[in-house]
Amino acid sequence: MLELYPWQQPLWRQLVARRQHAHAYLMQGPAGIGKRVLAEQLAARLLCLQPLELSACGACKSCHLLAAATHPDLYVLEPEEADKAIKVDQVRELVDFVVQTPQLGGRKLVLLEPAEAMNPNAANALLKSLEEPAGNTIMLLISHQPSRLLPTIRSRCVQQACPLPSEAESLAWLQLQQPQLDDRKALELLLLAGGSPLTAVRLFGQDVIGQREKVVDGVKKLLKQHISPSQLAESWNALPLPLLFDWFCEWSQGLLRYQLTSDPATLGLEDMRTVLQYLAEKAAQSKVLALQDWLLLQRQKVLGRANLNRILLLEALLVQWASLPAKG
Template sequence: MSDELWQDHPVVLPWLKERWQYLCDLKRQGRLPHALMINGPKGIGKACFALATANYLLCKSPKDDAACGHCRSCELAQSSGHPDLYHLQPDEPGKPIKVDQVRELTEFIYSTAQQGGYRVVIIDPAESMNVNAANALLKMLEEPGKDTVLLLITHRSGQVMPTIKSRCQRVDCVAPDGEMATQWLATQLTMDSQDAEQLLRIAHNSPLQALAYKQQDYLGLRSKVLAGLADILKNRRSALDVAQTLHKEDLDLILGWLYGLVNDIARLAAGQEDTELLRHKDVQNMLLAVSRRADPQRLFAFADEIHEARKLVMFRLNPNKQLLLEKLLHGWQGLR
């Protein structure tokens, strides 16, 4: 799944306005650093924030703390692409950024800006750089070209090399509070606030991820996963059969849902009867049934197992998806 919806749209979402004002103040005061690390959870708009920052820096006539939208630089950004803006991303989603990709930056970094202003590089996500790529970037951070700004987007700053982090000024972005996120999502999707709130829970309170769930039919995939889990519990299908139907799907999403379901079951098993707090409230009957039968030790051991599987995916260690799913679905079966 894409880390950020709207990543091609230079929009500063309402909950990031304070961070935006901070950057604009730095630029006005002539204190803008050459490298910024835009850090925060997935799905809150960091990619579009970075693009808005790039357009603002490249604009020839910024007005009211925003790109004017009319100058030659803005026209280039809106059409064919700005020659002084460089996007560095993995060749494929989930793959690392390689050293050769970073080396290709060298000519851009140390050349003269074609439009006579800033040169801007957006690296997304920064934690996807392998060790060699990060070391190659380190040299550029130590001796950046004149009027060059690097914007490093990261969802997991702990995975970025300390030497990289030490040469960047952090711009920490936080998710909106529940009320703001619910109101925004309800407006975007023209739905009532109760449905928006439930969708946000499923999407781990990430508004853009919730939007993607609806617009890119991740809810359809979730329904497929939930149906498979219910079939396993009721002996209608085997764990092997369900794994075979899911192994080509987005493993990161599936593991996130499975982990959330097990946490909900653990809450219910511990006697927390307020179902309003459940992340997956729409399947509370299944969760309640499992919570009444599951052995607490087995439940927490299974949660740890899912967490370790998520780390394999997070660190791009390329596990065998079908075997991993088979193992976890057998663990789910053991909760009956």
């Protein structure tokens, strides 16, 4: 089991100091800040038969079973496939677990991640267990996007905001994990990860900096009319759609901020500042607002894994982006 991250220590001390625990916690915060590790550590300590002041003992039967991933009183519920929904049948199996007697005589723990992956039927099936938990059961729900949860789910949990590391904490940890990163690259990677250090490590492994350079270069060629929207859309076939829409949403917001403030510092990362400043000065604000509304709508569809025609979607995006400088 991974150790807690440095920025989690203050909250951890608060959690372990509690004499009584809620029957359900909603551990929420952006992806990539270590919520799963925090939940696993809390589950381990709550299941431990001889807990220490700040941790599980690591030596009792419960701790050994956890280490072997065979603990009978821990139930982990996740999507059956990555990026898929948690289905109602999965939650019904969880409910069957909740009503059983703990096999080691202590607590039962449920770890559910990500909670927003439950489809509506699954979420409704969970409500009764959240309302009337059986026996000594504690549920730890992990959510990267709590606003996507049913209000009735949120209201039945203690909502526990998980700590975000400061920029300095994130950079220190990131460079410890990837010593080859210089200060500038580490900061760029962290900004691309929205400030989430674990996400930054994952993005580094996926060569997101290289992908970003390819996209920025393509956008510049598009605006100079050196490449058509359809050709550029085809050339981006291997790039993740969520990443592309994150960047274009970020850029459209930068355009609006600059149009309102004329402050170059609002334009985001250095690689697109000149382009965004040019577009902000040439584009009608109404067109930027319309594009941003469209981007946010399409991004929701992408994140919701809607059945989209990738090439047509990107071509529509690039046609609108290329037309921004025309004020008419």
